Amino acid sequence: MTKGFPVTGTSTTSDGMTRAEWEGLSDQATGYPANHFAFQQVLNVLAEEQARTLVEIGIGQGSAIPIFAGAGLEMSGLDIDDALVAKSRQAMADCGLNPDTVVWGDIRDGLTYPSLRRLAPFDSLLAMGVLPHVQHELSVLANMRALVRPGGLVFVECRNSLFSLITFNRYTHEFFMDELFADAPADARKAIDAYLQSRLAMDRPPKRRDGHESTFHNPFEVPRMFRQAGLVDVVIRPFHYHAAMPVLEAELGQSFRDGSLAMENEPSGWRGLFLCSAFIVQARRPLGDAGSGGAGSPLGADIVAMGANPKESRHG
Amino acid sequence: MGDVRAHYDGSASSYHEQYDADRVWTNAEYPANFFRLRRVIDLLRQAQAVSVYELGAGEATPLVRIHEVLGIGVAGNDISPEMVRLGRENLAAHGLDPQALSLLDVEDAAAVAAEIDLRGLSDAVMALGVIPHVRDDVHFVRAMSAFLRPGGTLLLQFRNSLFSMFTFNRLTKEFILDELMAPVPQPFRDAVAWDLDARLAVDKPPLRQRPDGNGYDEILSRFHNPFELADVVRDQGFEDISFSWYNYHPTYPMLSGQFDPHDYRAAQIALEDDASWRGMFLCSAGLIRARKRG
Secondary structure, eight states: OOOOSSOSSSOTTTTSSOHHHHHTTTOTTSOOOHHHHHHHHHHHHHHHHTOOEEEEETOTTOTTHHHHHHTTOEEEEEESOHHHHHHHHHHHHHTTSOGGGEEEOOTTOTTSOHHHHHHOOEEEEEESSOGGGOSOHHHHHHHHHHHEEEEEEEEEEEEEGGGHHHHOBHHHHHHIIIIITTTSOHHHHHHHHHHHHHHSBTTOSOOOTTOOOOOEEOTTTHHHHHHHTTOEEEEEEEEEEOSSOGGGHHHHTHHHHHHHHHHTTOSOSSTHHHHEEEEEEEEEOOTTOOSSOOOOOOOHHHHHHHSOOGGGTBOO | OOOHHHHHHHHGGGGGGGGOGGGTTTOSSOOHHHHHHHHHHHHHHHHTOSEEEEESOTTSHHHHHHHHHHOOEEEEEESOHHHHHHHHHHHHHTTSOGGGEEEOOTTOHHHHHHHHHHHOOEEEEEESSOGGGOSOHHHHHHHHHHTEEEEEEEEEEEEBGGGHHHHOBHHHHHHIIIIITTTSOHHHHHHHHHHHHHHSBTTOSOOOOOTTSOOTTTSOOOOBOHHHHHHHHHHTTEEEEEEEEEEEOSSOGGGGGGSOHHHHHHHHHHHTTOOSTTHHHHEEEEEEEEEEOO
């Protein structure tokens, strides 16, 4: 068990986040610090749950290690990229932690990470930027669930499809055509398509050169998927606010960054569903769950669409 | 601002037509209230209510229909003298007590208190098409609650502001600037307004006006955000809150003219049974169902 503050080691970030890093949140020279605001929420929940262990799927360069290890959590990690595993191991070592708890493996294939399984079950699991890139989501969620103890929590990042309602770009077109009007009559879809093509910035954002497009998720639909994977108590936690449409970011410059930072953690409870480009799905492996993947209990966010209490399922 | 009472006085003589099953395909306007009443009857049946009180009961066609289908006790009020006159005739014509319909303003606290003394508490209370016209949501929900026994069911209709997220017209602009981005500093809102003016049909929809100045868009007829309205209901002592959506639109309303009217209406009607999240955006109206704690 890591001792918490201060973590022994030489890393300048071993206390979690340095003051210089905090002061640099508004620095436009760096990418928008979206995960900072996701981790704020995750850390509070982990503290309330008195979690002691955390495994990060897709640990990457280990950027989150100082944050969570610095808060006293015993960190482990998994990544599919050997080079990133090496970087995370170095980050662990820099924090005075055991680098061997970061291993290579593919969360899509539960046979590829036996050493991580030997460390399981964990109190909690974090997966940033993983679910948007997998094909068989239920299978991946089942693998994640199998790594946490009964009663343990998973925090899984999703790209928010509802954000497309205010971006007025090709993502808006995709959301309208593929989600909102997916079942509309063919002639209606044709008319909507023509109208949207004339109104939206269809060339924004530029398509990736490698052709890979990550998947968006609808916060009203993901609870059903998590329930199917045997997880319960789903909470939607939006983050990465936008003070205006992304297309205006270049024009507004520094004020866009500052305005967006100021919006994070706004208290409405609903604006984040539309102004945030991402959300964390927090869900629990049921207590007393033997691991057979039960149906779970009825979930709030699922019922928002069918009709129920939206406050039970979203945190803005 | 036009007068709500006068607006409904002017609508009273033909108001029953929107509930007429034989006119579903021939009414000039989409008969959304026909589908709303169908949904309300289902919700009252599920609640196993044996009595219902309606605020803003109009000319009483919904109360009559509810009594016919469910056999439960009905009573209500309305602000429009003409609606109440026709409503009493309607009740009497169907063997019901015409005095079950009172003339009163739901924003008049003393009148509401007297009405509760007269009627007693009901198993269910409903208000369809009323909250768009009242100034104080909290006061209104509190008044609804006062008619309801503990454990009873509230059915509250509202105009859905989230529908504006997909209409691509001036209502979209108003929603984004005035609700979604309300806490954002003005320079951002100005930049967004400029961008939206280029993308949206801000000249639509046309305002619904009348020569006497009491058209629907000339009287107080507010939209409500379902998330925020649910908070109001919860804060007034309700739980088990759920939404039900109706008045579906298969395309942006402004595109409807491109289609055969019968085909368009058929697509609308087909969507009325959709129970997914889409109703939150495709429907211009919704119902909140909630149970009074007790």
